[in-house]
Structures are given as C-alpha cells and as structure tokens.
Amino acid sequence: MASTTVLPAEALPCLIAYIYKRWTRLSFSDIPGPKADSFLLGNLSELFVGPAAEADFKWKEAFGSVVRYKGILGDDHLMISDPKALQYILHTSAYHFLKETGGRRAISHLLNGHSLNSVDGDIHKRHRKVMIPAFGAPEARALFPAFRKMSQELMARWKDITTQDFESGSIVFNIPRWLSRATLDAIGEAAFDYQFGALNNSQTELGKAYENVNAALFGIPTSSRVFWDNFIDWLPSWLVEKLMTVLPNKRYKKIRYTSDVSTRVAKQLVREKRNAVGLGKENKDVMSLLVRANASTDPKAQLSDEELYAEMRIILFAGHETTSNTLTWTLWELAKHPDFQTQLRNEIRATEAKTESELTLADMERMPYLQAVLKEGLRFHPAISRLMRLVKDDEVIPLSKPFTTISGAVRSELAISAGTKIMLALAAYNRDKEICGPDADTFNPGRWLSGNDRNKEHTSIGVVGNTYVISITLFRRFTARECSMTFSSGTRSCIGWRFAMAEMQCFLVDLINNFEFSPTEDEKRIRREGPALMFPVVEGEIEDGVKLPLRVSIAARD
Numbered sequence: 070m071a072s073t074t075v076l077p078a079e080a081l082p083c084l085i086a087y088i089y090k091r092w093t094r095l096s097f098s099d100i101p102g103p104k105a106d107s108f109l110l111g112n113l114s115e116l117f118v119g120p121a122a123e124a125d126f127k128w129k130e131a132f133g134s135v136v137r138y139k140g141i142l143g144d145d146h147l148m149i150s151d152p153k154a155l156q157y158i159l160h161t162s163a164y165h166f167l168k169e170t171g172g173r174r175a176i177s178h179l180l181n182g183h184s185l186n187s188v189d190g191d192i193h194k195r196h197r198k199v200m201i202p203a204f205g206a207p208e209a210r211a212l213f214p215a216f217r218k219m220s221q222e223l224m225a226r227w228k229d230i231t232t233q234d235f236e237s238g239s240i241v242f243n244i245p246r247w248l249s250r251a252t253l254d255a256i257g258e259a260a261f262d263y264q265f266g267a268l269n270n271s272q273t274e275l276g277k278a279y280e281n282v283n284a285a286l287f288g289i290p291t292s293s294r295v296f297w298d299n300f301i302d303w304l305p306s307w308l309v310e311k312l313m314t315v316l317p318n319k320r321y322k323k324i325r326y327t328s329d330v331s332t333r334v335a336k337q338l339v340r341e342k343r344n345a346v347g348l349g350k351e352n353k354d355v356m357s358l359l360v361r362a363n364a365s366t367d368p369k370a371q372l373s374d375e376e377l378y379a380e381m382r383i384i385l386f387a388g389h390e391t392t393s394n395t396l397t398w399t400l401w402e403l404a405k406h407p408d409f410q411t412q413l414r415n416e417i418r419a420t421e422a423k424t425e426s427e428l429t430l431a432d433m434e435r436m437p438y439l440q441a442v443l444k445e446g447l448r449f450h451p452a453i454s455r456l457m458r459l460v461k462d463d464e465v466i467p468l469s470k471p472f473t474t475i476s477g478a479v480r481s482e483l484a485i486s487a488g489t490k491i492m493l494a495l496a497a498y499n500r501d502k503e504i505c506g507p508d509a510d511t512f513n514p515g516r517w518l519s520g521n522d523r524n525k526e527h528t529s530i531g532v533v534g535n536t537y538v539i540s541i542t543l544f545r546r547f548t549a550r551e552c553s554m555t556f557s558s559g560t561r562s563c564i565g566w567r568f569a570m571a572e573m574q575c576f577l578v579d580l581i582n583n584f585e586f587s588p589t590e591d592e593k594r595i596r597r598e599g600p601a602l603m604f605p606v607v608e609g610e611i612e613d614g615v616k617l618p619l620r621v622s623i624a625a626r627d
C-alpha cells in the first residue's frame with residue numbers, strides 16, 4: 070500500500086510513454102561528440118562530477134559549438150555554444166525551449182514555489198511584467214545605501230579582527246564564507262528590508278537555512294545522484310514533486326526545511342509590505358515595489374499571494390550566492406595578479422581624492438578599470454556556468470557557423486526534436502576565442518578597455534547587448550563586444566543584473582580600497598566545483614565545503 074502512495078498506478082503508463090518518446094525521436098548519432106564512459110551514465114559523470122565547466126571547455130575545443138553527448142541509458146543530449154543558436158533559443162523562440170526538465174523543475178518548485186524562474190510561456194510573461202518595475206536602473210540606484218551599509222559592516226568586522234589578531238601583519242580569511250554572509254545581509258536589507266543578522270552571528274532561522282544553500286543542495290554530486298537526478302527527468306514533474314515531499318533523503322529534507330522557513334517568512338513580509346503600501350509608505354525595497362506594482366496591475370494579470378511568496382523565495386535564492394561567488398572569484402584573480410589589484414586601488418583612491426564626500430554609485434560607474442575588472446570576473450568565472458532547456462516542439466535552429474557531421478555532411482542548421490535536453494554552455498561561450506579574442510582563456514580586464522580584436526561580425530547576444538552597466542551612454546566607449554553570457558540573454562535573462570552590478574561595485578571598491586589580498590600556500594589546490602552554481606573548494610579538503618582562503622592585510626596609504 071505504501072508504495073502506491075509514493076508511485077500511483079497512473080505513473081506507470083506515463084513512464085512508459087516518456088521512455089517511448091525518448092527512444093523514438095531524431096537521432097543525433099551523426100553529430101560529433103565525446104565517447105560515452107558508460108551506458109548507464111553516458112558522459113554525465115565527466116560533466117557533473119568533474120571540475121565545473123572543464124568538460125564544456127574540452128568538448129568545445131575538440132568538437133565545436135554544437136556537441137552531442139550521452140545522458141543516462143544512451144539518451145542523446147546536445148551542448149550548444151553557437152551565438153546564433155543561443156540567440157534563437159533565448160530570444161527568438163524562447164518559450165519553445167522549456168526552462169527546466171522534470172527533476173530540476175520539481176526541485177525548483179519545491180524550493181522556490183512557482184516563481185518567475187521556473188514558469189514558462191504566458192505565465193512567465195505575466196510574472197515578468199509585474200516584476201520588471203522593481204528591477205529598473207533607478208530602483209537599483211536607490212538600493213545603493215543598503216549595499217553600502219552591509220559593505221561597511223564587513224569592513225568594520227575585518228578591521229576589528231585584523232587589528233586584534235595581527236601578529237604577522239596579515240590574516241587568512243575563507244573569503245566565500247564571509248562574502249556569502251555579507252551578501253545575504255545585503256539582499257535581506259535591499260530586497261526585503263529584512264535583517265538576517267548573518268555577519269554579526271545573530272542569524273535568523275531564515276539566515277541559517279540559506280547559508281551556503283546552493284552547495285548543500287547542488288554541490289559535488291555522487292555518480293548515483295547524477296543517475297537519479299537524470300532518471301527523474303523522465304518522470305512527470307507532478308510525480309517527482311510528490312516523491313520529493315515524502316522521500317526521507319537528507320537533500321530533500323533540506324529542500325523541504327528551506328522551503329517551509331522561507332514560505333513562512335515570505336507570508337509575513339508580504340502582509341507587512343501590503344499594510345505599509347496601504348498606509349501610503351514609500352519603502353524602496355524590492356518586495357515593497359513588487360507588492361505596489363502588483364496592486365496597480367490589471368487584476369487579471371496580477372500575481373496571486375502564493376506567486377508573490379514564490380518571487381520572494383527566488384530573489385533570495387538567485388540573488389545571494391551568485392553575487393558572493395562572483396566577488397570571491399574576482400578577488401581570487403586580483404590576489405593572483407597584484408598589478409591589476411594595485412591599478413584598481415589607484416583608480417579608487419584617485420576618484421576618492423577628487424570627490425569631497427563618500428563615493429557614490431555614479432562615481433563608481435565612472436571608474437573604467439573597476440568596470441573592466443568586474444566584467445572580466447563575470448566573464449571568466451560565470452556564477453552559473455550552464456543553463457538547461459527542454460525542447461518543446463520539433464525545431465530547426467539556425468547556426469552562425471556550419472558544422473560537419475561524422476559522416477561528412479555540412480549542416481548550417483540544427484534539426485532537433487521535441488523532448489531533447491539541451492545544455493547552453495555559458496562558460497564555454499565566454500571563452501570562445503573567435504568572439505573574445507585569442508587570449509580568451511586568460512583573465513585580462515584590459516580587454517574591456519580599448520578597441521579589441523574580437524570578431525565584430527558575430528551575432529549580438531548577452532544581457533542588454535554590449536552594455537550592462539547602469540549608465541549606458543557613459544560607458545558605451547568602455548565596453549567590449551558581447552563576450553559575456555553570464556547574465557544570460559533575452560526573454561528570461563537575469564532580472565537582477567542591475568541589482569547585482571550595483572552591489573558588487575560597492576563591495577569591490579570597499580574591499581580593495583581597505584585591504585590587500587594575496588594567495589596562500591593553498592593556491593595550487595583551488596578548484597571550481599558545482600554542476601549548477603560554481604563555487605570554490607580546496608582539493609584534498611572538499612569535506613570543508615565552500616572554501617577559498619586568501620591572505621588579507623590592511624592596504625597601506627601614502
């Protein structure tokens with residue numbers, strides 16, 4: 070009886086129909102790709118268990134921008150990094166490529182509810198329309214004081230520790246642990262006017278639930294988890310969601326716990342925001358703007374309360390470790406390249422010397438080297454290295470460059486059938502030598518500063534074309550061609566990119582202005598991990614979780 074509760078009788082025909090569809094669709098055996106390691110797991114171990122995005126780089130180098138790889142039980146998948154194909158998938162025909170596949174969609178629903186991030190088609194359009202007004206340029210600017218407050222709190226904590234423990238003149242910090250707490254506090258303050266208390270160790274239940282949530286849920290998987298996560302993609306989402314609500318495994322328990330805590334807080338916050346809006350208060354946090362925008366939307370297009378709770382949960386989930394990881398990796402590069410670090414510090418101090426008061430966001434946006442370093446950090450270490458999509462109907466995808474099949478035919482389009490899983494390789498795109506130049510595999514902020522040798526003929530993609538700083542006209546001359554897909558592109562590009570840019574500028578300026586960073590003896594053992602969100606670990610100390618130690622000292626002033 071118990072098993073019929075978990076796996077109802079209707080599930081069996083569904084499963085058979087799904088498997089039949091998988092086996093009878095168009096074959097990709099003529100498309101070049103790596104040899105599968107096993108029938109059971111195909112190439113998925115290399116893809117998901119190995120260092121983040123390494124397989125993507127290797128396959129792109131060996132086979133090009135369209136690569137066939139094997140999923141479980143011989144299933145064919147495609148990895149795509151061709152610009153024209155990405156443009157078609159993310160802009161032109163975006164709603165024909167479903168956001169998540171079965172298992173991932175189920176996890177997303179359970180964790181974050183039916184939010185902007187996991188709904189498709191007209192529902193996504195409705196969600197996005199209500200949410201867009203809360204994420205504009207003026208709104209991101211208005212949040213700058215909240216970011217500054219948290220950044221200053223981090224500086225004060227570090228100065229406190231460094232002056233107390235300073236014997237050798239420096240101290241080693243596990244950078245992502247600190248930045249994850251600081252950005253959690255920042256998103257609480259800016260997005261919800263909510264105090265997580267993560268930096269001062271007075272954490273709320275919600276703060277505890279979200280600390281390093283990504284690594285806990287999606288961190289380095291075992292082979293059996295890779296098999297299971299992909300097997301459940303073959304099942305309908307409703308069934309997988311049902312399984313996840315009852316199975317006693319540790320990961321699903323963590324998802325259920327995080328989901329319960331965040332829903333409880335979301336309900337309370339939405340109630341408070343609604344009361345404040347009713348009283349005519351002009352709060353600037355994202356959630357207040359969202360509640361206000363929803364109230365003034367045509368009732369038929371409004372978000373329901375459940376949907377508002379889901380938006381709060383996805384903002385928290387999508388907007389927290391993405392920024393802390395990007396900052397971590399950028400500091401890592403600056404620590405390894407002291408000349409870049411000094412150049413940035415000199416620019417910050419020169420700007421400071423010119424301004425009478427504290428640096429504003431506008432001052433930071435006028436700093437070309439700061440913009441260049443941030444963009445290079447985003448390009449080189451994209452927090453989300455890949456996106457997964459499921460093809461809804463049979464499609465013919467255009468390509469910017471023809472490819473040659475194994476049997477020697479030249480194809481300038483890609484015919485692909487409904488139900489195919491595709492992986493959009495953002496990290497591999499960001500290192501495309503034809504787009505980013507011959508030094509694409511090198512961290513080089515200079516590429517964003519002057520005329521560069523990138524191919525100007527390629528299809529234009531990436532968030533808001535080639536300018537993703539807030540003052541578009543001011544910075545047009547500083548930006549390079551689009552060689553960064555880190556915020557994705559098109560219909561469902563990152564809605565929080567302006568928020569992220571404002572926050573990251575603020576933290577990076579304060580960090581580099583106040584402290585000097587250098588690698589520790591662990592330098593050679595730092596590895597990028599994570600099948601979804603990329604995070605750092607120290608080889609041989611993986612059980613410590615997210616870790617990137619850097620030596621930190623107070624930055625001298627003349």
Ligand code: HEM
Binds near residue numbers: 185387557565
């Ligand atoms: C460096 C920081 C960030 C990076 C690299 C990043 C990257 C991305 C990417 C690649 C996507 C597309 C996901 C997909 O299509 O599957 C996305 C979507 C999204 N991001 Fe961000 N993000 C960042 C920061 C933020 C912040 C700060 C917020 C909120 C305050 C946010 C909220 C969202 C939401 C809600 C979506 C879903 C959009 C939709 O489906 O229409 N992100 N982000």
